[in-house]
Amino acid sequence: MLMLRVMTWISLRLGRRAARVVLHLIAAYFLLLAPASRRASRAYLRRALGRPPHWRDLYRHFFTFAATIHDRIYLVNQRFELFDFEVHGEDTLLGLLAAGKGLFLVGAHMGSFEVIRAIGRKNADLRVAMVMHQENARKINAMLAAINPEAVQDIIALGHIDSMLRLREFLDAGGAVGMLADRTPGKDTLHPAQILGANADLPGGPFRTAALLRRPVAFMTGLYLGGNRYAIHFDALADFSTVARDQRDAAVEAAIARYAALLDHYCRAAPYNWFNFFDFWRPTPAASPPQS
Amino acid sequence: MIGCLNLEITEDQIAPDAPLYGEGLGLDSIDVLEVALEVSKRYGLQLRSDSADNKLIFSSLRSLSDHIAAQRTR
Numbered sequence: 379m380l381m382l383r384v385m386t387w388i389s390l391r392l393g394r395r396a397a398r399v400v401l402h403l404i405a406a407y408f409l410l411l412a413p414a415s416r417r418a419s420r421a422y423l424r425r426a427l428g429r430p431p432h433w434r435d436l437y438r439h440f441f442t443f444a445a446t447i448h449d450r451i452y453l454v455n456q457r458f459e460l461f462d463f464e465v466h467g468e469d470t471l472l473g474l475l476a477a478g479k480g481l482f483l484v485g486a487h488m489g490s491f492e493v494i495r496a497i498g499r500k501n502a503d504l505r506v507a508m509v510m511h512q513e514n515a516r517k518i519n520a521m522l523a524a525i526n527p528e529a530v531q532d533i534i535a536l537g538h539i540d541s542m543l544r545l546r547e548f549l550d551a552g553g554a555v556g557m558l559a560d561r562t563p564g565k566d567t568l569h570p571a572q573i574l575g576a577n578a579d580l581p582g583g584p585f586r587t588a589a590l591l592r593r594p595v596a597f598m599t600g601l602y603l604g605g606n607r608y609a610i611h612f613d614a615l616a617d618f619s620t621v622a623r624d625q626r627d628a629a630v631e632a633a634i635a636r637y638a639a640l641l642d643h644y645c646r647a648a649p650y651n652w653f654n655f656f657d658f659w660r661p662t663p664a665a666s667p668p669q670s
Numbered sequence: 671m672i673g674c675l676n677l678e679i680t681e682d683q684i685a686p687d688a689p690l691y692g693e694g695l696g697l698d699s700i701d702v703l704e705v706a707l708e709v710s711k712r713y714g715l716q717l718r719s720d721s722a723d724n725k726l727i728f729s730s731l732r733s734l735s736d737h738i739a740a741q742r743t744r
Contacts, residue, residue, distance in 0.1 A: 487703055539691045539728050542703035543719035565698075590707060 380604060382524045390449045394460055394606070399539055401448055405441040408666065410432070412491065412546075415440075415655040422658070425574040426649035430493055437662065442506060442650040446490040446602050452527045453492045456499070460606060463496050467612035471497075473613065474594045480549030482588045482595040484520035484615060486560040489651040493600030493608050509545060509584075511563050533609045536564065542618040543613045546591055556598070559584040560654065571638035574645055576659045578638070589626045593611045601648040609648075686732040702728060709734075714743035 389397040408415055419439045425432035440455040473480050483506065485491045491508075498504045499593055510518065515535040534545050534555065567586075568579035586594045588617065606641055610665035617628075647654050678720070690697050690705075693731045697705070705728075706717040714737065 534698060539699065539702055540719040540724045541699040543706060543717060543724070546703065547719055583700060587703070590700070590704055 382521065385448075386451050386525050389448065389611055390455065390477075394449075394452065397448065398445070401441060401444040404444045405437055405608045408440040408444075409437050413665065418655045418657055420502065422652055422654070423649060425576060425659075426645045426652065437634070439652075442602050442641045442652050444653075446492075446600075446653075449490065449602075450492045451525050454522060456495070458496050461493075461496070462605075462607045463493065463499065463610055464521060464607070465612075467496070470614050471596055471598075471612040472501070474596055474617075475552070475554065477594075477619075478552045479619070480593055481554045482584065482593055483556040483596060483598050484584055484595055484637065485556065485598045486558055487568075488539065488560070488599050488641070488644060488651040489602055489648070489653075490600040490608065491556065491558065491598070493610055494524045494598065497610065503552070505541050505548075505551075505648070506547075506556050507534050507535045507553055509536060509541075509555050509557040510616050511535070512537040542587065542660055545587070549591060549593055557584050561658075569593075569634045571634055573638050573659075574640045578659050580634055580638060582630060582634065585616070585630045585637070588633075590614065591629050592618045592621065594619060597637065599651075600652045604647070617638065636647045683733055687730045689730060690728050690734065697728075705734075709738060713738050713741075715741045 385397070385400070388400065416436060419436050420431055423439060424433050428434065449461070449560055451497075471481075483494070492508055498506060508518075510533060512535045515533045518533065530551075532548070534541060534548065548555055552669075562581040562583065566581040566583040569582050571578055571580045585595070594617040595615040597611070597615045599611050601609045601611065615636055616629065618629060621629045691699075701740060710716050717724070721735075727734055
């Protein structure tokens, strides 16, 4: 946490431009000294770019990751004026919220989810609670305390017996519950999906919960475009409001397929924003090493 | 409850006093939500997150049914 406090001090006192020199060091560090991340980056970029990636593609990938993490310091401190946000699909979001029954806001480890704060500032009645596993919740709270002790964020920690009851009450009050649905640290039923022309497994929990609670689901991502620019996208993903119980499993499958299609779309549109630096895709049978 | 959760066990395999959540029957919090929804539909009682008794209520099938018997509105 000391490093984070030092970095926060540099970022807020010396300004974003000066602090970003440090980010180049971080990107270079990963490029040179993190072979597992580098392998994952290369395998992913080959799929997303449709060509073998250059070193500078990998560098840009790591730099984009470092930049979005770093910009959280400013977002948590409400320095929205530093950024140029273009927002797509805000009407979709507000339309779904207008029913007053709450909304699932599903993202991924892609771009920045923190930019939702910029939307929240403009729409005072948009309340967002992030759903995450207990261990992550503890880490995030410690991080927020180091960046800005006054920053509040509603967090619904999973792993408690009544986690889902809290989630339902937050929705009943008209709030949006945010979750990253591309991976799970816990045990969850996995569903096969096609992303960038290869097989991956996506957790079913987020969509199953939305189906049980019969709520609409919107996709959200904040893609980093370079400089101080972000493009925030909202897309309607599924609406379980009227899904009968015997249709539920099929509706969940359809939602996961739509989620995979959205990930595929935005990976191609903004390839350097994908932040799963591990082997996300299942090995294809032909590529797996021969059994000996 | 078995029907509601599609559990792959039969009724006599649930011990009335075994824990429902975590070890024991091994329900996760989504399953707990599913049970809570079903209970409110059938018996007209709302299980709420601010109830300090949740741990107790879900501690076993017996305590859950005791709670429902005491609080049910239909």
